[in-house]
Amino acid sequence: MTESRAVGTKGVPRGERESQILAAGTEEFGRAGYAGASMVEIARRVGVTKPLLYQYFGSKDGLYLACLHRAGDRLTGGVAETMAAGGEPDRMPLAVLAAIFATFDQDRYAWKLLRDRTAPATGEIAAAAEDYRARLDGFALVGAGQLLGSRGLSDPPDTEVVAHVWTGVVDSLIGWWIDRPAESAASMTDRCARVMAKLFGW
Structure with a gap:
C-alpha cells in the first residue's frame, strides 16, 4: 500500500479516519434517519471536509451502507456467537440481550440503522437491511422454538408469535436505552434480569 493510501487527513492513518467517519456517520444516521442525516454534520463531527467523505465512501448511500454493514455484522455476529454457546433456553433471552x-x-x-423507515425502499441499502433483519428474525425463531420446546410446546404459529413479540421487546428496550446514556450495558443487563425474574421467574 502506498503512503498516500495508508495515510488520511492531517497525518491520521486512513483506517483510523474511516473508523472515525463510520462512528460519526452511524450516530448521525441513527439520530436523524437516512433522509434527515447531513453529510456536512458528519464531516463536522470528524473534523474533516465534506469532499473527504465522498472521497472515502463515494456517496451518502455508500457511507450509509458502510455504517449499516458495520452495525449489522457486529450485531448478527454477537447474537450468533451467544446462541452457539448454548445454555438453558430460559437463560438465552437475557444472554442475547446482554x-x-x-x-x-x-x-x-x-441499532436504528437496521430499522430506518426513511432509508431507500429498494436497492442495495434496502437489500442489506432486509438481510440483517431476516437473520435476526431467524435467531428469534430459533430461540422461541427452544424456549417453547422446553415447556412442551411446539406449535409453529405459537413460535412465530413469541418471536415477533421478542423482536418488538428488544427494539423497545434499545429505544429506552438510547435515551439514557448514563445506563451502561452492564446496568441495563442487570435491569432486564430483575424485570424478567419478576415477570417470568427467570
Missing part, C-alpha cells in the same frame, strides 16, 4: 447491549454500549444508534 450481547446486544455489550455490542452497542458505545455505539447505541447503530
